[in-house]
């Protein structure tokens with residue numbers, strides 16, 4: 001159910017490496033700039049078709065090369081499925097799943113649920129709704145099969161509506177009225193999937209995770225669908241304003257999912273370390289929910305785990321990580337710095353040392 005083989009070619013500073021990861025815990029050790037994050041980035045790229053740290057695909061390709069590639073074998077039930085993704089300097093992506101070429105990154109994404117936590121994740125996640133929406137949609141994507149198509153169709157309609165609001169051709173108001181029926185139909189479907197998912201996620205999160213961490217007592221999750229009244233009415237009421245803005249201000253593209261403790265937003269109550277712990281808790285809960293609702297084993301990438309985590313937070317992170325069966329890839333500069341997290345977990349551990357983009361034996 002995990003990645004049993006991984007190879008990278010001309011990816012960032014990595015010319016060519018191959019490794020056989022553990023289905024449990026993989027620790028990647030190396031000095032600053034050695035290529036640890038690049039290795040995690042390659043696994044993320046395999047599942048998402050893009051990086052978690054840049055939108056510029058050329059940066060993923062090793063300097064002076066024309067193409068980067070990542071190949072892996074994914075164990076799925078009793079099958080070992082070879083998968084691969086490559087990108088060239090023109091931005092062309094090539095995908096292979098079980099020897100067949102594919103055009104859809106979503107097929108790879110379906111097969112390999114990958115989440116990442118980096119030192120930047122906290123600010124992104126608690127700094128605005130975009131990352132939270134992405135988080136929620138990743139979960140829905142993996143457990144609700146129709147969601148992805150509906151989400152894609154909705155985004156086409158949204159783009160069309162926004163173009164009309166921006167360009168205001170003759171009769172744009174009537175055209176918008178025409179699109180609004182489809183907008184509302186798809187929005188309601190998306191919202192239904194999200195609501196159902198959030199409700200199951202909340203139950204799972206509190207049951208399996210929150211009660212293990214006393215600092216989270218009184219925690220509450222609130223889902224905001226992205227509009228208040230009926231959506232058709234909201235679109236009508238916002239029409240003048242949306243025309244001025246040149247975009248649609250209500251709808252599922254504005255949905256959010258936020259956290260409160262005794263009625264106060266967590267950002268105003270919890271310390272930075274506690275917010276980090278909350279993010280770990282959420283990602284781990286999401287992975288374990290995907291694992292319990294599907295036959296997939298998820299992957300959690302953790303970049304620079306010890307960065308700014310105190311001793312107590314590390315212990316909590318260790319307890320939380322023991323709650324999921326995810327295949328873990330964790331980077332750190334030294335093995336000692338993460339022993340407090342990985343040792344108590346009692347799962348198989350493989351350690352990989354990276355130096356100047358190559359694996360070295362210690």
Ligand SMILES: Nc1ncnc2c1ncn2[C@@H]1O[C@H](COP(=O)(O)OP(=O)(O)OP(=O)(O)O)[C@@H](O)[C@H]1O
Pocket residue numbers: 011012013014030031032033034035036037038039058059060061062063
């Ligand atoms: N496209 C590229 N081609 C070649 N080298 C690159 C490319 N992009 C980045 N690099 C180099 O790759 C190296 C590896 O970066 P990476 O972020 O993976 O290091 P790291 O081990 O995670 O370091 P840190 O501990 O500082 O986060 C860096 O020295 C960087 O300058």
